[in-house]
Amino acid sequence: METKKEFDQVEYLKNQLKYLGFGEGEKLYKDLEKGINSKNQQFEIKTTSDKVLSGNKADFTLKFNKTDSGGVFLNSYHARLMNEKNEEISHNFPVNRENTFTAKEAINLLEGRSVKIEFHNPKSDQQETAFVQFNFDEPKTEKGNYLFQNFYKNYGVETDKIVEKSNLIFDKPEYKENTIKSLEKGSVVKVKFNMNDQVIEGKAILDPQNRNLKLYDSDMNRINTNKPLEGINHEDKHEKANVREQSIKR
Known part of the structure; x- marks a missing residue:
């Protein structure tokens, strides 16, 4: 044995x-x-x-x-x-x-970027997925930490749809899945996209608050002004909360 x-x-x-x-x-x-x-x-x-x-x-x-x-x-x-x-x-x-x-x-x-996590929603007392980012506009807690700004599932952040809307180009199908995962981790991701009938190489950042991608050239100069995805209820649009770091779970 x-x-x-x-x-x-x-x-x-x-x-x-x-x-x-x-x-x-x-x-x-x-x-x-x-x-x-x-x-x-x-x-x-x-x-x-x-x-x-x-x-x-x-x-x-x-x-x-x-x-x-x-x-x-x-x-x-x-x-x-x-x-x-x-x-x-x-x-x-x-x-x-x-x-x-x-x-x-x-x-x-x-x-200043956001990360997708599993989150304990104090309103429903349920585990949910959410995007979180630091709220730099609020004072820190007694422990010297930032409060989190949270965007729950009903806020309408669907990364795959946002990526589709942004006209990104993927040489292989698996590249799309890897890009979505990296964007949801808050990383700056190298991408290719169509602009003025040309294929441009640049970088992208997921912006959950506005439900879009921020696109940049290789030198991190902003080159797009994507509009948010439509169809989000007005109440859901403002479904945000600031909670202390102890409520965060991964």
Whole structure:
């Protein structure tokens, strides 16, 4: 009979960091092992990411906690973005087993884009899908976090229809599916589209609030003014809510 493999705490945490997009570099792993082997009940390690728009910089402080039984857990991380204007934008992201924003999704939120999540709707007390983005117009919470602006399912954000309306061109069918997934994660996506009877290579960002794509040239200059999809009820158009980060689930 096969014996159950002994749980490897270090390997588990390394895989978690890799899965969440914090990398798998030698320094990161050495800092992790140093923290695990230290006598401190809590420890932090720092890392950076280059998956940002040109002129921006991002760094993360990963916060770990040890249990009395010897377990080590990544509880949360602090994400900080320095933009090209040297302005600091930061947020604390909780980490749990089921639902956690990845490092790239955190950057996308800090850069002002939206991410599709599974969301607990306080009105219906049900799990729903929604697009969320930071509300930079509201003051931060006591924990130093932004409130989220949410666009629920009945707001009418259907990415596949938005992509069709934008006349994007895909060399292979699977490229369309990959593009939709990337747009819903809040990424800036390389695309091809028709404009003035020409095929243009550029970039696209999903804009759930206006239910359209923002199209740019390769230098990120805006080149379209798409109108929102029609047919949305007036009441649904304003179905938005600001809730604290604890209500967010992935």
